[in-house]
Amino acid sequence: MKKKVLATLLATAMVAGCLAGCGNSNDGAASTPATEEAAPAEDAAPAEDAAPAEDAAPAEDTSSAADASDPIATLIANTSGTVALTVWASEEDQDLTTKLLDDFKATYPDVTFDITLGAESESTAKDTILTDVEAAADVFAFADDQINELVQAGALQEVAAHYTYDVAAENATGAVEAATVDGKLYAYPMTADNGYFMFYDSSVFTEDDVKSLEKMIEVADAAGKKIAMDISNGWYIYAFFQGAGLELTLNDDGMTNTCAWNAAGGTDVAQAIIDLTASNVFVDMGDEDMATQIAEGNVVACVNGTWRAETAQEAWGDNYAACKLPTFNAGGKDCQMSSYSGYKLVGVNPHSANLGWSMLLAEFLTNEAAQTARFDARGLGPANLAAASSDAVQSNPAIAALAAQAAYATPQRVGGNFWSPAETLGQILASGNPDGTDLQELLDTTVEGITAPVE
Amino acid sequence: MKKTIKSIIRHFVLLFLSVIWLIPILWLFVTSFSGYKGINTSHFFPETWTLDNYAQLFLRSDSIVQYNRWFLNTLVIAIFSCLISTILVLMVSYTMSKLRFTGRKGLMSFSIILNMFPGVLSMIAIYFILKTLGLTNSHLGMIIVYSAGAGLGYLICKGFMDTISVSLSEAARLEGASEAKIFWSVIIPLSKPIIVYTVINAFLAPWGDFVFAKLMLNSGVATDWTVAIGLFNMLGKSMINKYFSVFCAGGVIIAIPISILFVIMQKCYVEGITGGSVKG
Numbered sequence: 001m002k003k004k005v006l007a008t009l010l011a012t013a014m015v016a017g018c019l020a021g022c023g024n025s026n027d028g029a030a031s032t033p034a035t036e037e038a039a040p041a042e043d044a045a046p047a048e049d050a051a052p053a054e055d056a057a058p059a060e061d062t063s064s065a066a067d068a069s070d071p072i073a074t075l076i077a078n079t080s081g082t083v084a085l086t087v088w089a090s091e092e093d094q095d096l097t098t099k100l101l102d103d104f105k106a107t108y109p110d111v112t113f114d115i116t117l118g119a120e121s122e123s124t125a126k127d128t129i130l131t132d133v134e135a136a137a138d139v140f141a142f143a144d145d146q147i148n149e150l151v152q153a154g155a156l157q158e159v160a161a162h163y164t165y166d167v168a169a170e171n172a173t174g175a176v177e178a179a180t181v182d183g184k185l186y187a188y189p190m191t192a193d194n195g196y197f198m199f200y201d202s203s204v205f206t207e208d209d210v211k212s213l214e215k216m217i218e219v220a221d222a223a224g225k226k227i228a229m230d231i232s233n234g235w236y237i238y239a240f241f242q243g244a245g246l247e248l249t250l251n252d253d254g255m256t257n258t259c260a261w262n263a264a265g266g267t268d269v270a271q272a273i274i275d276l277t278a279s280n281v282f283v284d285m286g287d288e289d290m291a292t293q294i295a296e297g298n299v300v301a302c303v304n305g306t307w308r309a310e311t312a313q314e315a316w317g318d319n320y321a322a323c324k325l326p327t328f329n330a331g332g333k334d335c336q337m338s339s340y341s342g343y344k345l346v347g348v349n350p351h352s353a354n355l356g357w358s359m360l361l362a363e364f365l366t367n368e369a370a371q372t373a374r375f376d377a378r379g380l381g382p383a384n385l386a387a388a389s390s391d392a393v394q395s396n397p398a399i400a401a402l403a404a405q406a407a408y409a410t411p412q413r414v415g416g417n418f419w420s421p422a423e424t425l426g427q428i429l430a431s432g433n434p435d436g437t438d439l440q441e442l443l444d445t446t447v448e449g450i451t452a453p454v455e
Numbered sequence: 456m457k458k459t460i461k462s463i464i465r466h467f468v469l470l471f472l473s474v475i476w477l478i479p480i481l482w483l484f485v486t487s488f489s490g491y492k493g494i495n496t497s498h499f500f501p502e503t504w505t506l507d508n509y510a511q512l513f514l515r516s517d518s519i520v521q522y523n524r525w526f527l528n529t530l531v532i533a534i535f536s537c538l539i540s541t542i543l544v545l546m547v548s549y550t551m552s553k554l555r556f557t558g559r560k561g562l563m564s565f566s567i568i569l570n571m572f573p574g575v576l577s578m579i580a581i582y583f584i585l586k587t588l589g590l591t592n593s594h595l596g597m598i599i600v601y602s603a604g605a606g607l608g609y610l611i612c613k614g615f616m617d618t619i620s621v622s623l624s625e626a627a628r629l630e631g632a633s634e635a636k637i638f639w640s641v642i643i644p645l646s647k648p649i650i651v652y653t654v655i656n657a658f659l660a661p662w663g664d665f666v667f668a669k670l671m672l673n674s675g676v677a678t679d680w681t682v683a684i685g686l687f688n689m690l691g692k693s694m695i696n697k698y699f700s701v702f703c704a705g706g707v708i709i710a711i712p713i714s715i716l717f718v719i720m721q722k723c724y725v726e727g728i729t730g731g732s733v734k735g
Contacts, residue, residue, distance in 0.1 A: 091518065121691050292497060
């Protein structure tokens with residue numbers, strides 16, 4: 001009998017556990033921050049640690065205008081015991097971040113740190129963080145297009161004050177804008193090179209050739225080589241439509257889009273893409289294929305970003321060159337191809353038990369010295385104005401090309417419904433519209449998909 | 456004559472199918488010896504051959520490739536899950552097969568139905584339960600998850616035990632043996648084939664699991680990872696061109712323990728499946 005009672009109790013406990021689990025998961029999925037019940041459950045965050053962090057937050061608010069050493073002194077004074085922090089940086093950034101973390105510990109020798117460095121790609125950070133914001137790292141790097149959703153989910157701490165440097169003043173305006181949502185700064189700009197431009201082999205093209213896509217195709221055709229671009233990818237095909245003045249913008253709700261690709265002139269752009277790809281010299285090619293084809297010498301120019309710089313440099317050696325995107329001819333008019341500009345940002349998790357230290361660390365990972373080190377180690381373009389104006393940065397072909405393209409680039413602000421219709425459109429156009437669909441109709445369908453409401 | 460032609464046709468069909476099935480594995484295998492680190496889509500066989508990828512896996516650990524560590528993690532998780540689940544399955548099967556108690560039929564149907572729901576359905580709930588208990592990002596938590604529900608998969612094993620004559624356990628009971636004694640000394644020695652089958656199954660699930668491991672080990676700390684997550688991580692868009700052939704080498708290596716386990720237990724494995732299915 002006793003056993004049965006015990007069994008029933010255990011079963012009840014399990015069911016209750018399940019229900020509690022479900023409840024928590026709902027909380028996590030909705031954008032409300034931590035429930036009181038869940039916070040103490042995190043074993044990693046002892047209660048004493050949480051108190052000084054809260055003390056530190058008002059301290060930094062009051063003294064933001066005063067001299068910089070004060071809030072840090074307050075922070076150190078309010079810290080007792082070990083400061084446990086988790087940092088997420090991309091795989092490629094691990095070595096550099098490890099070094100920076102060591103420097104950080106050395107800068108504050110009076111404090112005991114327990115910093116764990118995890119690997120999380122900037123491009124997928126949002127997905128991992130939104131699965132469970134509380135379990136995410138205290139300080140993490142992410143790409144700027146994810147900022148809206150991260151802010152909505154309460155996964156970013158507002159940068160209301162600063163310890164060591166003025167984030168808004170020392171970084172490029174575009175980068176600061178990209179880190180700002182509704183007029184509030186939410187992240188620390190880390191790099192400013194997450195956009196695309198044109199790489200080319202200067203033994204095939206002259207500097208004049210690369211000004212127009214039509215001319216490039218002519219030259220490449222004569223040389224029997226190819227020009228590659230990932231046309232069947234919304235991120236890249238945007239260059240054509242935006243270049244012709246057809247806008248795609250994110251609505252105020254932060255989820256749905258407004259798209260004018262089917263407006264007057266849209267069919268000209270679509271026809272232009274069909275014509276450009278018809279020669280089979282200008283080809284639709286994914287990033288991985290591009291790497292292979294560049295190495296094999298088949299592709300002599302491609303639209304891609306700084307992450308391919310190494311591949312291109314290896315393959316073309318001294319002939320490696322980069323420039324802004326060329327013009328293309330739509331409806332008898334030369335249009336400058338536009339592009340998305342992208343930034344990588346460092347954010348602080350508001351659920352962090354050591355908020356003050358997290359923010360200080362985020363500053364440390366993105367200050368001028370860190371951005372310079374990042375450029376030296378990995379060739380990534382700094383967002384920091386002082387770091388970006390150094391001679392080494394200025395003379396880097398890829399960074400220079402990005403800077404030239406910047407005038408025509410727009411920050412990537414687009415809702416999730418954009419990608420799949422744009423990809424389909426790209427595939428159809430790059431394969432020459434095999435079904436012969438009326439172009440206006442094709443664009444109407446695409447725009448309908450892009451502007452569809454989000455449920 | 457007609458027979459020969461038919462046989463030839465049959466063999467050609469089989470040859471065709473086996474080529475289709477084997478090509479991806481062959482590609483993985485030869486790419487693991489490729490001197491070029493990225494994906495080369497224009498050649499099936501690598502242009503340069505090297506053992507360097509394997510050397511990189513085992514000898515040159517960096518922040519991205521920590522194969523020895525992952526392999527050890529996965530092995531520990533798989534071995535413990537395997538032990539616990541095998542014991543659970545055998546015990547449940549014995550209970551359902553040899554004991555008679557109220558609600559036995561109902562319980563059996565209930566567990567079979569419960570087992571039919573895909574495990575991923577409850578994944579998020581399990582994650583939050585374990586998080587409350589502080590067991591996420593721990594290998595103990597993963598062992599618990601992999602082995603906890605194992606008892607539900609008793610069906611085939613029970614089918615096998617049904618074929619063991621009741622008179623054996625009855626005789627033992629008359630001699631004064633307890634249920635535990637009957638289980639360990641009479642039934643288990645007779646169940647070798649089905650034990651082998653259960654062991655292999657129980658080992659394979661955690662060994663190859665990706666979905667649950669990815670959800671549970673979310674701290675991003677590479678030393679905690681299992682092989683599946685570590686290999687997946689190499690396919691990130693910025694790494695695939697430097698690590699693809701290393702990934703292939705890792706994929707080849709992961710198949711080795713399974714193959715060894717299978718070769719050793721092959722004879723019993725076949726017996727186990729067929730024996731269990733007779734009355735399953």
